[in-house]
Amino acid sequence: MKGFKIPKTTVERLPIYYRALLGMEKREIEVISSQDLGQRIGIPSAQVRKDLSYYGEFGRRGVGYEVPILRRHLQKILGLEKPWPMLIVGAGNLGRALINYQGFLRHGLEVKAVFDNDPRVIGTYIHNLKVENLEEMEEKIQQEGIKLGVIAVPAEAAQEVADRMVNSGIKGIWNFSPEHLHVPEDVNLRNEDLSVSLMALVYHLNYSIERSE
Amino acid sequence: MKGFKIPKTTVERLPIYYRALLGMEKREIEVISSQDLGQRIGIPSAQVRKDLSYYGEFGRRGVGYEVPILRRHLQKILGLEKPWPMLIVGAGNLGRALINYQGFLRHGLEVKAVFDNDPRVIGTYIHNLKVENLEEMEEKIQQEGIKLGVIAVPAEAAQEVADRMVNSGIKGIWNFSPEHLHVPEDVNLRNEDLSVSLMALVYHLNYSIERSE
DNA sequence: TAGATTGTTAATCGATTAACAATC
DNA sequence: TAGATTGTTAATCGATTAACAATC
Structure with a gap:
């Protein structure tokens, strides 16, 4: 990786490239141009090339990019080579949906534990995983060296959960609560x-319907 | 609303303001400055003022913004005054989580129907809502005048569902599948x-852990 | 060589931020 | 009036896009 600053927007697009390449690799497409790759995901070819160029020269002029090679580069760039253990706090509907989501493992992520504070839920199983008492979270984080935590609890509880995660060594938090969390x-x-995302969609929907009526 | 172009980034922030104001209104805070509002949600005060100024002059110089007034303005701007009927396709874990999500109604959105094509799921109930046969989606969309559809189906089925939604009059699609959908x-x-979002988080996590070790 | 496509530079476009006159 | 805060202008910063030399 070169030393200079990479645009935030570029980083947001890397997983999209990676995902598209995974699909192409499965379909045994061997070489792809920035033009074709961009077309499939709705990104201009110049942007594809520029984004990739921040990390190296992965293509061949006059030819394009070899799919498996580029895919592996992106996997490494994204930090998806070694699997990341993660934990989820909150075994409500969203927590369950995330646990059941089959795609994590495929992307180098593994849900190692789920916690809740509701005695009616603690001890039940979700897809092979036993819901543990929130009290035991810190111990687990340290035992397993977990760095990635998911917050799927109500807004009122979110900051406290975040604080406890941070104090136990969590370095990445995926926050599904609407709270603005304070972390180091x-x-x-x-x-x-x-719901914030949905409201932005409704804004555009409302605007386009108003205009056409 | 004024005639000129509003930055995309501004629109993304409006729901964040709205949400913060809802909370303040509940706690009976009457007036707030751009400084204070920004602080709560991590946005600089100049940006708060600029974003709001695209839509009108809602504050009083030397004083600040009256919370209930600004909140109502944002509600209107976001198109959340009248409730939007919506439908969800896919009664898997994510579909269920979305249906059970209590916050929609509070934000002027109402899940009117859920569809699936799995005979084992059709006819079951999720939180008072009967899962209907996907075959009947088009009829429902037209009957109820639904404009907003949620896609929570596997990637392979997503484009077909989108096409059918669009043909029946849906004007806004919230796509949870990883497919890049083509719509008019x-x-x-x-x-x-x-998973794209999670990969971007892992990128930063990986990078910051590498650096500190 | 002729045709294609990368990697990169420079121009353009868009968003954020600082600063301050207006005004409560 | 003195102090505070908006709304807006202009400067700065950052991202996208066009264009093309390098090169397969």
Whole structure:
């Protein structure tokens, strides 16, 4: 990786490239041009080339990119070579959906534990995984060296869960609660507030329907 | 609303403001400055003021913004005054999580129907809602005038579901599948590919852990 | 060689931020 | 009036895009 600054927007697109390449590899497409790759995912070819160029020269002029090679480069760039153990706090509907999501393992992620504080839920099983008492979270994080935590609890509980995660060594938080969480700057926080996302969709929907009526 | 172009990034922030204001209104905070509002959600005050200024002059110089007034303006701007009927296709874990999500109604959205094509699931109930046969989707969309559809099906089925939604009059699609969907330009498409989002988090996590070790 | 496509530079476009006059 | 905060302009910063020499 070169030393200079990489645009945030580029990083957001890397997983999209990676995913598309996985699909092409499965279908045994051997070589792809930035033009073709871009077309499949709705990104201009110049942007594809520029994004990749921040990390190296992966293509061959006049030819294109070899799919398996580029895919492996992206896997490494994204940090998906070694599997990341992760934990989920909150065994409600969303927590369950995430646990059951089959795609994590394929992408080098593995849900190692689920925690909740509701006695009616603790001890039940979700897809081979026993829901554990939230009290035991810290111990597990340290035992297993877990660095990645998912917050799928109600807004009121989110900051406390985050604090406890951070204190036990978690370095990346995927936050599904609507709370704006405070974490130290060496902790990577990613907010996935679905209702915020939906409201932005409704804004555009409302606007386009108003205009056409 | 003024005539000129509003930055995409501004639109993405509006729901965050709206949500914060809802919380403040509940706690009976009457007036808030751009400074204070921004602080709560991690957005600089100048940006708060600029974003709001695209839609009007909602504040009072020397004073700030009246919370209930600004909240109502944002509700209107976002198109959340009248409730939007929506439908979900795919009654798997994610579909279930979305149906059970209590927050939609509060934000002017209402899940009117759920569809699936699995005979073992059709006819079962999820939170008062009967899972219907996917065959009947088109009829329902037209009967109820539904404009908003959620795609929570496997990648292979996503484009077909999208096509059928579009042909029946859906104007906004919230796509949870990893497929890059093709829709006419008057249809608003929002992709919510969770594994893409997670990979971007892992990228940063990996990078920060590498550096500190 | 002729045709294709990369990697990169420079131009353009868009978003954020600082600063301050207006005004409560 | 003195202090506070908006709304807006202009400067800065960052991202996208066009264009093309390098090269397969």
